[in-house]
Amino acid sequence: MELPSWEDAKLGTMKRAALWLVSVVGEGNVFTKADLRDAFPGTSQIDRRMRDLRDHGWRLDTNREDARLDSHEQRFVTRGAAVWEPGMARVKSAPAISANRRREVISRDGNLCRCCGITPGEEYPDSYEKAQLDIARRTVAQPGGGTAIELVTECKRCRVGGRDLEVDGGKTLASLSRLGVMEKKILASWVAADQRDFGAVELLWAQYRTLPEESRLRFRAALDRATE
Template identity: 35%
Template sequence: MGDLRQALGEDAPNDAEHLNRRLRSLRPDGWEVPTNKDDRTLPVGTYRLDAKGWNPSLGPRPRREAISAGKRRRVFDRDSRRCFICGVGSGEPYPGEPNSQAVLTVGHRIPRELGGSTELDNLQTECKRCNEPVRQELGLPETLAELLPEVRRLRKQELETLLSWLQAGQRIRNRVDAAYDRARQLSVTEREQLVNTLRDMIHGSGAAR
């Protein structure tokens, strides 16, 4: 980074993080510039240019492969319409932030800038905060070989819980959780109607006792 700042001259911003962001912003255009987070053999603060990508002298920027609406619905349905990373649902507040509201999108397990595809196996539901532009700085996701030592330290009951979640494809939620997730997708009017219906059901059940 010091060499880069020197090459850019005195007019370049002297903020190292600003230059880091500018370099990382090249990745969506096909530039491969790994750091120590991608390759531990690199010294901290060093980038390596592996491949040159698009630049304005090459003409119009190539269009990216879009994710179809049908594929987006399949990903959302498969992931129970919750962020695969943090578990938040669409429109829900983040823990400790009652005024926040999560927005879901479809992200790539391995970001496109790191070679990820748009195949279903590489797509997952993510909230905007967990989406891959934020995760690009973390490098490639963890592998099974890296995870197994931690898994082997779990107790039997913890292993059984983890197994049940993996087999279900999600952290297992009870029927009330599932009903709540579905209710949040209703229109405002339908949610109000459901609230009234629930009140009637509870009041009726109470009167019958």
């Protein structure tokens, strides 16, 4: 089916912006604020109408979600509802998270990324980049069946990798029942402290896992010699 022209002035601004993304930018590609304003000269609130597409399932990443982007860039990742079709512009996805709700979730989650544990403003170990926290919607399989969307705090790096992640709450609870009494006590102490201190062997294992293949081979050879 042939798409309407994004230059058709009879269409609303949001519909034209969606068609421009599909027809001109293309999924996976980057566009700038200047590109957007050049395409829609004199159009008021074009930035807001572009953001409105997120409410219809369109994924537009900024440098908050994709660290490779500059502050003036966005990436058109995937298209959502065909808002230019009759009735589709009124069908919205999940409502936006309010500023108050965002603060509540971040505070509830200990003011840190629940995936990697980094705190806002803290530098990542491999760079001088400072972490920013945001709220992710996570699909969670429920113990009684079905799924629910729950909110969790993540840094922008972890959000990129975990955007489509679905977790199984029922499976997690079932795994708990298989632990021994001592293992449950150890786990309970970690949960109570909301952190776990890793031992020297575990830290070294984590470092080993990040090595390229050639370095892993050298490490294994040294370990074999040390354990003969």
